[in-house]
Amino acid sequence: MLSNVEDIAVRRGAAADEFTLRRPQAEDGRSVNALIAACPPLDRNSLYLNLLQCTHFAETCVLAEFTDDSSRPGGRSQPAGFISGYLTPARPTTLFIWQVAVSERARGRGLGKCMLLALLQRPACQHVTHIETTVTPSNAVSWAMFNSLARELECRLERRVLFERDTHLDGVHESEVLATIGPFAPRAASFAAKHRRTL
Numbered sequence: 001m002l003s004n005v006e007d008i009a010v011r012r013g014a015a016a017d018e019f020t021l022r023r024p025q026a027e028d029g030r031s032v033n034a035l036i037a038a039c040p041p042l043d044r045n046s047l048y049l050n051l052l053q054c055t056h057f058a059e060t061c062v063l064a065e066f067t068d069d070s071s072r073p074g075g076r077s078q079p080a081g082f083i084s085g086y087l088t089p090a091r092p093t094t095l096f097i098w099q100v101a102v103s104e105r106a107r108g109r110g111l112g113k114c115m116l117l118a119l120l121q122r123p124a125c126q127h128v129t130h131i132e133t134t135v136t137p138s139n140a141v142s143w144a145m146f147n148s149l150a151r152e153l154e155c156r157l158e159r160r161v162l163f164e165r166d167t168h169l170d171g172v173h174e175s176e177v178l179a180t181i182g183p184f185a186p187r188a189a190s191f192a193a194k195h196r197r198t199l
C-alpha cells in the first residue's frame with residue numbers, strides 16, 4: 001500500500017522538517033476551505049467543492065501541514081498549503097493546477113514550488129509531461145513561482161489568454177492567462193529520483 005505521507009525536501013534549503021506533505025482526505029475539507037478563503041486573490045470555493053477535491057481528486061491534490069503543530073502535545077496540525085489539481089480529461093499527460101494556496105506564515109520558503117514538485121512524483125502523475133494553470137496578469141508572485149518551476153524543470157513556459165475578461169468573465173474579473181510548462185517527462189522522472197534519494 002502506498003504511504004499517504006510525503007516528506008519531501010525538493011528545494012535546496014527548504015526545511016524538510018518544517019512541513020509534512022500528504023494526500024488530503026475528507027476530514028481536511030473544512031481546513032482547506034478556510035485556508036483558501038485566507039489566501040486572496042484566490043476565488044473562494046464551496047466546502048462541497050473542496051470535499052470533492054480532497055476525496056475524488058486526492059491523488060492530484062496535496063496538503064502541507066506545519067510539522068511542529070502536529071508534534072505539539074494535544075496540538076492539531078494546521079494547513080500550511082494546499083494545491084488542487086487534476087489530470088486534464090482529454091489530455092491525461094497534462095496536470096492542470098487549479099489553485100495553489102500557501103498560508104501567510106509559510107510563504108517565501110519554497111513550499112509552493114515544493115508542493116508542485118511533490119505532485120509530479122505521485123504514481124498518478126508518472127506519465128505527466130506538461131503542467132497547465134491559469135494566472136491573472138497582475139499576480140506577479142504566482143508568475144514568479146511558475147517561472148521558477150519551469151526553470152527547475154528546464155523547460156519552457158508559454159502563455160496565452162484562455163478566459164478573456166469581457167468575453168468569458170462578465171467584465172468583472174481579470175483575464176485568465178493559460179501558462180503551459182513542458183515538456184519535461186524525462187527530466188521530471190530523473191528529478192523525482194534525485195529527490196527521493198534525499199528523503
Ligand SMILES: CC(C)(COP(=O)(O)OP(=O)(O)OC[C@H]1O[C@@H](n2cnc3c(N)ncnc32)[C@H](O)[C@@H]1OP(=O)(O)O)[C@@H](O)C(=O)NCCC(=O)NCCS
Nearest residue numbers: 039099100101102107108109110111112113142144145148
Ligand atoms: C503564490 C504563492 C502560492 C507562493 O507560495 P510560496 O510558498 O511563498 O512560493 P515559493 O516560496 O515556493 O516561491 C517560488 C518562487 O517564487 C518566488 N517568489 C515567492 N514569493 C515571491 C514574492 N513575494 N516576490 C517575488 N518572488 C516571489 C520565489 O523567489 C521562488 O523563486 P525561486 O525558486 O527562483 O527562488 C503564495 O504567495 C500564495 O498562496 N499567494 C496567494 C494565493 C495565490 O495567488 N496563489 C497562486 C495562484 S493559483
